[in-house]
Structure formats: structure tokens, C-alpha cells
Amino acid sequence: MVEKDVMITNKLGLHARAAAKLVNLAGKFHSHITISTEQICADAKSILGVLTLAAGKDTMVKIEAEGPDEKESLEAIIDLIENKFGED
């Protein structure tokens, strides 16, 4: 299992379209991937789950991945978040 903390830095936070991008990306991997705040942990492949985090700008989230492509999936998701989901 691999994990990494990352800050949500885009202006709108982890809003609906950003969540959809994250879920689409996570869905391309075979690993089980979660995204969590201090309070809530969600399946990164479920858009409604990811939205329950209600993670605004400057929220720290933890990405955890476990499975055959865990490293690649973690890197890809961290990359998406650090690149502000292609926004701003």
C-alpha cells in the first residue's frame, strides 16, 4: 500500500467537475484507491463518495492506493491535484 498527503489548491476546491476528473482517472487503475480528509474516507472511484469530502481549497487530503498499479495510480492522482485539476 502506498499513500501520500496532498493539498487541494485550486480555487473551487474538490468541486463536482474536479471530482469527476479524479474519479475518471482513478477508474483507469486496478488498485483500490481512497481519498480522505481527517473526518471522512471515500472510494476515489465513486463521484458521490468523493463529493462527500466537501474538500475546499487548502484542504489536506490523503490518497491511499493498494493493488497491482498502486504506485502509478498514486502518482497520477497526486499529479492531477497538484496541477489544480487543469483549472485556475
Place this chain on the structure above:
Amino acid sequence: MFGILVVAHGELGNLLLETANKILQETPENVFSFPIAWDCDFAQTKEALDKKVNKMLSESGSILILTDLFGGTPTNLAMTQFKKNKVQILTGINLPILIKAIILQKTGVALEECLSELRMKGQEAIVLVSEIIGEK
């Protein structure tokens, strides 16, 4: 793959579908809106709905009709279409239900198997924010 038909007052269904598509960044297949005009004639609208449902059934085999308000004309019209194992109706549509329905539809799951989950997800997505963040 079942079809999805949103039957709602005025432009509500169109706007919900447009919003879901915008969020999911796709235009799903076999997902349509059937707007019910405020001054609609029930018999004429039922006839048009019959045609729409039959066309969708010929393409999809089964349909999920999502309506906005139990007791309202769109739901009353939709209820004329109910056919067990072929046409199911879920009322009280919200954006999370529609998004979840589109996602489930794409997985190829049978309509009957996702009805309970859709209702549950729609209810779970209604959040009293004060219960989450407490009083400030």
C-alpha cells in the same frame, strides 16, 4: 443497458440532465428528458409519452423513469407507463440520483438490481450541514 427518462415539470428535467452531463463530461446514451409543460393536456401528453417510452423500450429493453414530485402531473403521467421488470419509476429526483443512475447504467447492471441503491444514494446525499460541521 437500461434507458433513463427524466420526466419533470417545465425545464427542470432538461436542466438536471444538462448539469449531470456537464459534471460527468459526457453525453450518455439512452438518457433523455421528457419535459411536461405547465399547461399540458394530460391525454395528449400521455400519448406522446407512450411513444417515447415504447421507442426507448425497443432500444433498451427496460427503462428507469425519474420524476420530480410524487403526486405531480409528471409522476402521474409516468405512473401510466409502469411495467414490472420493464419500466420502473423513482420519484424525488435530485442531481446525485441522476448522476448515480447514469453511472450504474453504464456498468450494464440490470434495472431491478439498482433501484434500492439509487433510492439510498439519493437520500444519503441530502445533508444537514450543521450535523457535519457543528455550530460556529
